[in-house]
Amino acid sequence: xxxxxxxxxxxxxxxxxxxxxxxxxxxxxxxxxxxxxxxxxxxxxxxxxxxxxxxxxxxxxxxxxxxxxxxxxxxxxxxxxxxxxxxxxxxxxxxxxxxxxxxxxxxxxxxxxxxxxxxxxxxxxxxxxxxxxxxxxxxxxxxxxxxxxxxxxxxxxxxxxxxxxxxxxxxxxxxxxxxxxxxxxxxxxxxxxxxxxxxxxxxxxxxxxxxxxxxxxxxxxxxxxxxxxxxxxxxxxxxxxx
Amino acid sequence: xxxxxxxxxxxxxxxxxxxxxxxxxxxxxxxxxxxxxxxxxxxxxxxxxxxxxxxxxxxxxxxxxxxxxxxxxxxxxxxxxxxxxxxxxxxxxxxxxxxxxxxxxxxxxxxxxxxxxxxxxxxxxxxxxxxxxxxxxxxxxxxxxxxxxxxxxxxxxxxxxxxxxxxxxxxxxxxxxxxxxxxxxxxxxxxxxxxxxxxxxxxxxxxxxxxxxxxxxxxxxx
Numbered sequence: 001x002x003x004x005x006x007x008x009x010x011x012x013x014x015x016x017x018x019x020x021x022x023x024x025x026x027x028x029x030x031x032x033x034x035x036x037x038x039x040x041x042x043x044x045x046x047x048x049x050x051x052x053x054x055x056x057x058x059x060x061x062x063x064x065x066x067x068x069x070x071x072x073x074x075x076x077x078x079x080x081x082x083x084x085x086x087x088x089x090x091x092x093x094x095x096x097x098x099x100x101x102x103x104x105x106x107x108x109x110x111x112x113x114x115x116x117x118x119x120x121x122x123x124x125x126x127x128x129x130x131x132x133x134x135x136x137x138x139x140x141x142x143x144x145x146x147x148x149x150x151x152x153x154x155x156x157x158x159x160x161x162x163x164x165x166x167x168x169x170x171x172x173x174x175x176x177x178x179x180x181x182x183x184x185x186x187x188x189x190x191x192x193x194x195x196x197x198x199x200x201x202x203x204x205x206x207x208x209x210x211x212x213x214x215x216x217x218x219x220x221x222x223x224x225x226x227x228x229x230x231x232x233x234x235x236x237x238x239x240x241x242x
Numbered sequence: 243x244x245x246x247x248x249x250x251x252x253x254x255x256x257x258x259x260x261x262x263x264x265x266x267x268x269x270x271x272x273x274x275x276x277x278x279x280x281x282x283x284x285x286x287x288x289x290x291x292x293x294x295x296x297x298x299x300x301x302x303x304x305x306x307x308x309x310x311x312x313x314x315x316x317x318x319x320x321x322x323x324x325x326x327x328x329x330x331x332x333x334x335x336x337x338x339x340x341x342x343x344x345x346x347x348x349x350x351x352x353x354x355x356x357x358x359x360x361x362x363x364x365x366x367x368x369x370x371x372x373x374x375x376x377x378x379x380x381x382x383x384x385x386x387x388x389x390x391x392x393x394x395x396x397x398x399x400x401x402x403x404x405x406x407x408x409x410x411x412x413x414x415x416x417x418x419x420x421x422x423x424x425x426x427x428x429x430x431x432x433x434x435x436x437x438x439x440x441x442x443x444x445x446x447x448x449x450x451x452x453x454x455x456x457x458x459x460x461x462x463x464x
């Protein structure tokens with residue numbers, strides 16, 4: 001089954017239904033294993049104690065916040081170049097999920113920063129660039145909410161997503177520059193030496209679980225969006241008939 | 243070529259005549275710079291230190307405010323449709339419109355910046371550095387804003403949405419503009435490095451802006 005076949009929303013709904021039936025139990029099982037490893041198997045850090053376990057939420061959420069923009073950029077290309085009918089559904093469905101993961105990353109990092117750095121927030125390069133990415137997600141959501149015609153909003157959002165994809169590395173680079181100008185050497189970094197296998201393994205399991213969670217949520221959100229658009233079309237037809 | 247030159251002249255004429263509002267941006271800039279010392283206090287040493295940042299943020303906000311006019315007025319009276327259906331490539335046409343917009347709204351900001359620098363207790367060298375970085379950096383603000391203006395027209399939504407979409411994209415320009423100015427005043431980094439990156443960002447936005455804006459217009463107004 002290729003991408004073209006899935007362009008038909010009914011086929012996509014049938015396919016994604018079967019996909020979700022497989023994805024949900026696998027995701028749940030991976031989370032069970034990952035959380036068990038994170039809370040009961042992984043040792044406390046010799047300096048950070050139990051707070052190091054925040055990492056098992058923080059790092060996968062950060063990875064997904066970035067991956068989600070990549071997925072959205074591919075969907076944006078799908079909208080503008082290939083005109084795939086489901087591409088703007090995929091784009092719209094991914095935006096709030098990416099925003100949510102980025103927020104989780106910021107929130108968990110902030111909770112981790114308080115005991116470790118003594119402050120909830122520092123204007124460190126990495127924190128700042130994630131915050132800006134979060135703001136760009138919110139801007140995209142605002143754009144989606146500003147327009148009632150989904151296809152019109154979809155093309156505008158696709159252009160903005162691609163411009164953002166070009167800009168995100170530049171923003172990351174410039175924020176790095178900005179920070180190193182103002183507070184060199186005091187930048188607090190994770191890890192230090194390489195991560196020990198006893199912590200690395202649970203982390204990798206959690207990353208995999210989070211990635212599958214993203215796929216599950218994304219496919220479900222796409223299904224909801226398709227159904228929502230059908231309802232909208234039916235209502236419009238009803239209004240026209242009346 | 244002739245059509246593009248005519249478009250440039252027309253846009254500049256419209257901007258400076260009654261209803262064009264070219265100089266309102268400068269007035270806004272002046273007011274922002276006046277407000278900041280009222281907020282942070284009249285400490286001249288502090289103002290000299292944060293002066294470049296105030297001027298840059300003021301210019302950024304002033305150029306954002308003017309963006310609404312870049313394409314919306316032409317869309318309202320239908321001349322944007324003529325440009326869309328005209329023979330001149332749309333990318334070049336919007337680039338020319340952005341150029342005219344920059345000359346009439348941002349160039350006055352650059353010219354006003356040295357005078358405002360005196361209010362902020364900046365040294366002559368610092369004033370020169372800020373004006374130079376603004377001269378090189380503001381085209382990037384206009385051309386990135388062009389994308390936002392095109393999206394706003396295509397979506398028929400203006401207002402607060404435009405700055406919310408555009409501001410995060412302008413962060414690199416603000417960072418390198420201010421750090422180049424500060425490098426010229428206090429160091430320790432040489433002026434050349436951040437300034438060259440600022441120029442590079444401007445050149446990049448000159449390329450990306452017209453193409454993205456033209457794509458937004460084509461998709462939005464078809």
